Amino acid sequence: MLAGVAGLAGVGFCAACGGSSRHSANVRTPGHGSVAAAAGAVRPVRSQPEEIAHGVRTARAVALTFHGSGDPALARRLLREVDAAGARVTVMAVGRWLDEEPGTARAFLDNGHELGNHTQNHRDIDAMSEADSHAEIARCAERLKRLTGTAGVWFRPSQTRHASRRVRAQAATLGYRGCLSYDVDSLDFTDPGAPAITRKVLREVRGGSVVSMHLGHSGTVEALPVLLDGLRSRGLRAVTASELMGA
Numbered sequence: 128m129l130a131g132v133a134g135l136a137g138v139g140f141c142a143a144c145g146g147s148s149r150h151s152a153n154v155r156t157p158g159h160g161s162v163a164a165a166a167g168a169v170r171p172v173r174s175q176p177e178e179i180a181h182g183v184r185t186a187r188a189v190a191l192t193f194h195g196s197g198d199p200a201l202a203r204r205l206l207r208e209v210d211a212a213g214a215r216v217t218v219m220a221v222g223r224w225l226d227e228e229p230g231t232a233r234a235f236l237d238n239g240h241e242l243g244n245h246t247q248n249h250r251d252i253d254a255m256s257e258a259d260s261h262a263e264i265a266r267c268a269e270r271l272k273r274l275t276g277t278a279g280v281w282f283r284p285s286q287t288r289h290a291s292r293r294v295r296a297q298a299a300t301l302g303y304r305g306c307l308s309y310d311v312d313s314l315d316f317t318d319p320g321a322p323a324i325t326r327k328v329l330r331e332v333r334g335g336s337v338v339s340m341h342l343g344h345s346g347t348v349e350a351l352p353v354l355l356d357g358l359r360s361r362g363l364r365a366v367t368a369s370e371l372m373g374a
């Protein structure tokens with residue numbers, strides 16, 4: 128069973144980081160989820176590192192993934208909301224934020240959430256030289272390792288929804304299982320207000336979805352209780368990306 132090829136429609140922007148995203152012309156390799164593995168599906172040989180946008184659609188779970196930077200007070204509020212709901216989330220941490228807020232990042236990990244690599248400075252990774260994009264991934268990986276003991280399982284490129292072939296290869300070289308894209312864009316970074324965030328996500332989310340969200344926005348924090356309730360009423364648990372993918 129194949130899962131995870133991101134559609135080309137609705138490419139998102141990471142305004143929190145000030146840049147536009149773009150389409151990648153590269154062919155993307157489908158991802159594979161834990162349900163496929165549990166069902167005995169044989170994983171095809173990987174010819175290149177994977178880009179994964181969602182898990183298998185039979186999963187009764189979703190992964191809420193957060194761009195990891197911004198106001199630590201908002202991040203702590205968000206952590207309290209997800210913990211109170213018994214949800215697990217994944218923070219794709221920007222290395223610079225790890226330098227500034229190691230305690231906040233560590234609190235997510237200590238409470239059972241997952242941290243991934245979202246580059247050191249969140250600049251336009253496709254506009255960089257090969258050496259610079261490698262360094263952006265490697266420097267964030269070093270910080271994650273120092274802080275947590277591992278570099279994490281997932282890499283998410285900066286200022287683009289889709290990882291180029293070069294970036295996927297670099298992430299794989301640095302030990303990442305895959306590049307984590309998403310199939311639901313909450314557009315929370317545009318600060319549309321909590322109801323709009325909740326409505327959009329609940330309209331588009333399905334089993335296996337990976338939802339793109341951002342730390343550092345008060346509307347995101349305010350949306351979470353209703354959003355998590357809505358997921359629950361649809362029979363969808365919020366789990367970490369690794370749990371969703373069976374990593």
Ligand SMILES: [Zn+2]
Pocket residue numbers: 141144194195245249285286
């Ligand atoms: Zn981002």
